[in-house]
Structure formats: C-alpha cells, structure tokens
Amino acid sequence: MSNTIEIIHTNDAPAAIGPYSQANIFEKLIFTSGQIPLLPNGEFLDSDIATQTHQVCRNLQAVLEAANSDLSRVIKVTVYLSDMNYFADFNQVYAQYFINKPSRSTVAVKELPKGSKVEIECIAIKR
Secondary structure (H helix, E strand, O other), X not given: OOOOEEEEOOOOOOOOOOOOOOEEEEOOEEEEOOEOOEOOOOOEOOOOHXXXXXXXXXXXXXXXXXXXXXXXXXXXXXXXXXXXXXXXXHHHHHHHHOOOOOEEEEEEOOOOHHHOOXXXXXEEEOO
C-alpha cells in the first residue's frame, strides 16, 4: 500500500471555502470535509433544518461518488447541529440517506459557517 494521499474535488458539490479539500483518500479510507448546505455553485441554502440536511447529504453523496464510493460505504459520521432542538427533524432526513446506519456522533455547537443549522463530515471506504 502507498502512503500517498489523494485529494478529491468535484464540481457537483460546493468548492471548499477555505484552505482544505472536499475530501482526501488514504489507502482505502475517504475522509470528507464537513459539508454545510451550500449549493454546488456556492450559494448558501438558508432554509429549515430538513431542507439544509437534504442539501448537505447530497453534497456528501457527490463528494463520495467523486472518490469512487457512496453513502452506503460510510462507516463513521460526525454531525454538528447549531441547536439540539433540530435533532428529531434532522434524524428524519438523515435516515433517508444513511440506510446502513454507520457509527455517528452528534454534537451541538455555538455556531456553524455561514449561519448553517447543520454540518456533516464522514469517513467511508473506497470501492
């Protein structure tokens, strides 16, 4: 196995808004950066938690596809919510995308970039 780290970029998800990659691959593991509800063109989706969660999951899906994987191959998820009162509505949408039920941590944070209600990062296995 190689010690090379492969940087992933796709135009089907928003570009990084700082000095980081959408994802990196090391051996067979894919580490995504946190995704917030940005449209692929970079426009912020200022909406309710359900709509934002759908967009974040679509962004993760696009990044993972660019890395030769998909949401069914995710093994660990970290979720950041700006308010734990969003938890139930968030979970309803999340369950539609992460059918394989990967390990997950969910934490409430004081604030997220651009005033987002949710940010999600994950670790997946490459096909």
